[in-house]
Amino acid sequence: MSIPKILIYGFFVTAVLLIGYFVENYYYLQVLTFIGINTLLALGLNMLMGYAGQISLGHGAFYGIGAYTTAILTVNYQFSPWLSLPCAILLAVTVAFLVGLPTLKLSGYYLGMGTLGFGMIAFIIFREWTSLTGGASGFVGIPSLEAGFISFSSARNYFFLVWAVVLINLIVCGRMIQSRMGRALRAIHDSEKAAMAVGINTMHLKLQIFVFSAAVGALAGFLYAHYISFISPGTFDFLASVRMVTMVVIGGMASIWGALLGAALLTLLPEWLHAFADFEMIVYGLIMMIVMILLPRGLTRGLLDLYEKAGEGTGKGHDN
Amino acid sequence: MLRVTNLKCYYGRIMAIKGISLSVRQGELITLIGANGSGKSTLLEAICGILPTWKGEILFEEESLKGADPPRIVKKGISLVPEGRLVFPPLSVTDNLKLGAYTRFRQKKHTQIAEDLEMVKELFPILAERAAQPAGTLSGGEQQMLAIGRALMSHPRLLALDEPSMGLAPLMVEKILDTLLLLKQQGLTILLVEQNAQAALKIADRAYVLETGKIVLQGPARDLLSDVEVKRAYLGKDYEEFYDGRE
Numbered sequence: 001m002s003i004p005k006i007l008i009y010g011f012f013v014t015a016v017l018l019i020g021y022f023v024e025n026y027y028y029l030q031v032l033t034f035i036g037i038n039t040l041l042a043l044g045l046n047m048l049m050g051y052a053g054q055i056s057l058g059h060g061a062f063y064g065i066g067a068y069t070t071a072i073l074t075v076n077y078q079f080s081p082w083l084s085l086p087c088a089i090l091l092a093v094t095v096a097f098l099v100g101l102p103t104l105k106l107s108g109y110y111l112g113m114g115t116l117g118f119g120m121i122a123f124i125i126f127r128e129w130t131s132l133t134g135g136a137s138g139f140v141g142i143p144s145l146e147a148g149f150i151s152f153s154s155a156r157n158y159f160f161l162v163w164a165v166v167l168i169n170l171i172v173c174g175r176m177i178q179s180r181m182g183r184a185l186r187a188i189h190d191s192e193k194a195a196m197a198v199g200i201n202t203m204h205l206k207l208q209i210f211v212f213s214a215a216v217g218a219l220a221g222f223l224y225a226h227y228i229s230f231i232s233p234g235t236f237d238f239l240a241s242v243r244m245v246t247m248v249v250i251g252g253m254a255s256i257w258g259a260l261l262g263a264a265l266l267t268l269l270p271e272w273l274h275a276f277a278d279f280e281m282i283v284y285g286l287i288m289m290i291v292m293i294l295l296p297r298g299l300t301r302g303l304l305d306l307y308e309k310a311g312e313g314t315g316k317g318h319d320n
Numbered sequence: 321m322l323r324v325t326n327l328k329c330y331y332g333r334i335m336a337i338k339g340i341s342l343s344v345r346q347g348e349l350i351t352l353i354g355a356n357g358s359g360k361s362t363l364l365e366a367i368c369g370i371l372p373t374w375k376g377e378i379l380f381e382e383e384s385l386k387g388a389d390p391p392r393i394v395k396k397g398i399s400l401v402p403e404g405r406l407v408f409p410p411l412s413v414t415d416n417l418k419l420g421a422y423t424r425f426r427q428k429k430h431t432q433i434a435e436d437l438e439m440v441k442e443l444f445p446i447l448a449e450r451a452a453q454p455a456g457t458l459s460g461g462e463q464q465m466l467a468i469g470r471a472l473m474s475h476p477r478l479l480a481l482d483e484p485s486m487g488l489a490p491l492m493v494e495k496i497l498d499t500l501l502l503l504k505q506q507g508l509t510i511l512l513v514e515q516n517a518q519a520a521l522k523i524a525d526r527a528y529v530l531e532t533g534k535i536v537l538q539g540p541a542r543d544l545l546s547d548v549e550v551k552r553a554y555l556g557k558d559y560e561e562f563y564d565g566r567e
Contacts, residue, residue, distance in 0.1 A: 180418070180422060180425045183411065183415050183418060183419050183422075184419065184422055186408065186410065186411055186415075187408050187411070187419050190408040190409060190410065190411075191406050191408070193370060193402060193406065194402055194406035194407070194408065195419075196369075196370055196390040196391075197368065197370065197390065197400045197401075197402045197406070197471075198394065198419050198420050198422050198423075198470060198471075198474065199390060199391045199393075199394030199395065199422050199423040199474060200390075200391065200419075200422055201389065201390075201391045
């Protein structure tokens, strides 16, 4: 890792530690934990969308598979959560593989339609398989996590757990995109034909990254279920998938920090906008539109551009 | 080295190549010329595995390429410089070149890859200068050099080029073709698909002329250069007239 990168990660860790120790308010900690969980979702999807250029409108399904698998295994079958986690990820990976095999042959709008259909099927299964999932009334009594002496039932400890997982994922994804695989993913994004010409097995790689992002989604679902202890199908519906896509686009495609920014904005906005009461969704929509019009390449790139422009204005900008 | 026998390619039900046979020997520079729609690019895509629905036989070093996907063909030693260059615009020049060595990374040849990177940058000094720049900011000619450099990174024994002169200034075309001659002298076998027949025939050993999916003429490049048939086959008129004021 280069020195600026260590600085960025150092800053990130310090910020998480400071917030974790000094924020006492339960509500704030909860919102921040949700930002962490959403960052995971956006991060996984960003690898698929931002880097490999493959859209998925069904990622809420993997989020749901993670949550429901761990809920059913821990409550109905008394599994330890640490044992149900690999099961949840394994199931998401298997489903992603089976779904990805035919759908990833599609591209553009058609891939969007294909994954959309998959997301809807998953949602209907969550809602209608009442004997297993609790149906529309939801699934209650999911145990909280513990590891040895540490109980994650306190909001603060869970905050630390979630953000530690986010940090690990940021580093893993950061390493992945710097590697041969990351280059190949961006190559597929630009031109599949040229990627094939240099000998990249495009189908194989698209499938790999689809499965990877599904696994990250399931991990986020696992963390969500054990935090809230209650899940219902509405959390994993079509709108959840769209929200994940929005986080990636608003935050900035092909940027791991964009996932963090996008997730933060989309988690915080509804909280801030409560004051508008009935007009909440209208203001929410307007803000999305304004961000996209002013910063079409997302928050990360947009803020960097603004910074560079400001630098030029004061004569301290870069040469190029 | 490469032997194509009675090759037929289809796009759906349309037959784009209607039974072509050709051969490329070790160390040769062969050119394939013909007008738009004569099937040149299709032929290259079939050889490189990008278009898998062909009939007939393609042998590379006595091994059939039937059913081989592009990664396997690249590993066997055929590398394609695709039509329209197709570099990866947002990636840096170095990353583009490294992608060319994609199939070799897993084989733990990192030092060798670094050496090849130096070799390519020596061959095209401009790429060394622009190493950190996104490939999209390069000029057309530089992008073509990058595409050739990228293809060389996979250590091919046969380099296939699809219209490297497309859209380039005459001076740049000359530069690119000179590089191909240099590569040939270093022992590389080259299959060059071109529309710019005159330029291609000047450097090639042998040539095939394609017309609507069939080979209408073949022979030593020198002979074809003065052949009237060539002019008729794909210019439809005297090429002196066609090139008037262009070269």
